[in-house]
Amino acid sequence: EAEGKPRFLWDVELGVCPGEQLIRQIVDVLPDLVGKLRDLSELEARFTEKLERAALDALAEFSAGAAHELNNPLAIISGRAQLLLRSETSPDRRMALATIIAQARRAHEMLADLRLFARPPCPEPRIIDLAELVKNIGHEFRKETEGTGISLQSKVPETPVFCEVDPVQIRVALEAICRNAVEALGESGQIHIELACEQNEVVIRVQDNGPGISSEYQPLVFHPFFSGRSAGRGLGFGLSKAWRIVQIHGGRLELHSVPGSGTLVVVRLPCSGISRPLQETSPN
Structure with missing residues (x-):
C-alpha cells in the first residue's frame, strides 16, 4: 500500500507486471488493426472512384440528349442565316449575318465535343x-x-x-x-x-x-x-x-x-x- 491505497507491483502468477501485459496485447493486435485501416482506406478510395465514374456516366447520358436537342435548332439558325447572306447587300447586315453563322459554327463544335464525351465512337484498335x-x-x-x-x-x-x-x-x-x-x-x-x-x-x-x-x-x-x-x-x-x-x-x-x-x-x-x-x- 502507498498512502493508504493498494498498488500492484508484480503479478506473480503471470510473471509480468500488468502494464507490460497490456503493452504486449496492444503490440499483438496492432498489425491486424493497421491492416484493417489500410483495407478501409483502399475501400473508400475505390468507392469514391466508382461514385465519380457513375456521376460522369449519368452526366454523359444527359449530355447526349442535350447535344441532340440543341443541334437541330442550331442547324436551322445557321442555314437560314446563310440563305439571307446570299441576297443581302447591306454591309452592316452582311457582317451581322456572318457573325451569326460564325457563332453557330462555334456552338456546333462545342456540341460535337459534348457528343464525343457522351457517346464516343467505338475504338478501332x-x-x-x-x-x-x-x-x-x-x-x-x-x-x-x-x-x-x-x-x-x-x-x-x-x-x-x-x-x-x-x-x-x-x-x-x-x-x-x-x-x-x-x-x-x-x-x-x-x-x-x-x-x-x-x-x-x-x-x-x-x-x-x-x-x-x-x-x-x-x-x-x-x-x-x-x-x-x-x-x-x-x-x-x-x-x-x-x-x-x-x-x-x-x-x-x-x-x-x-x-x-x-x-x-x-x-x-x-x-x-x-x-x-x-x-x-x-x-x-
Whole structure:
C-alpha cells in the first residue's frame, strides 16, 4: 500500500507486471488493426472512384440528349442565316449575318465535343508505336509554342513501345491534355512529357509548372460543363474528352495538382499489345 491505497507491483502468477501485459496485447493486435485501416482506406478510395465514374456516366447520358436537342435548332439558325447572306447587300447586315453563322459554327463544335464525351465512337484498335506518337505530338507543340516563353521537353524510350489502341482517339486525348497545359501556362513556363512502361501499364505523364488547380476544383476537372478559368485554368471540354477516351480504352486518367506548383496529368493504359513482334504491324 502507498498512502493508504493498494498498488500492484508484480503479478506473480503471470510473471509480468500488468502494464507490460497490456503493452504486449496492444503490440499483438496492432498489425491486424493497421491492416484493417489500410483495407478501409483502399475501400473508400475505390468507392469514391466508382461514385465519380457513375456521376460522369449519368452526366454523359444527359449530355447526349442535350447535344441532340440543341443541334437541330442550331442547324436551322445557321442555314437560314446563310440563305439571307446570299441576297443581302447591306454591309452592316452582311457582317451581322456572318457573325451569326460564325457563332453557330462555334456552338456546333462545342456540341460535337459534348457528343464525343457522351457517346464516343467505338475504338478501332490496332498495334501502334506509342513512342513515335508521343514524339510527334511533342514536336507539333514545340513548333506551336516556338517564339513564346513556353519550353516543352519529352522523355521517350528509344525502343518502340507497342500498344493496341485507336491511334486517332489516343492522339485526340493526348493533344487535349497538352493543349490544357499550354493554356494553363499562358505566356511562359515548362511542359514535360514522359512515356514509360510500368508493370502491366503504359504510363504517359504530362506535367507543367503553371498555377495549378485548387483542391476544391480538382474533383470537377473531368466534367464537361466545368470551366476552370475562374480557377486560373481553361479546361473546357479538353480533359473531359481525354478522360472519356482513356476510359473506353480500359485505362485511367489521373490528375495531381498543387496550387502554385503546377499540374501533373497521368494517362495509364493497359499493356495489351505491348512488346508484340514488329512483323504483326506490317505485312513485311
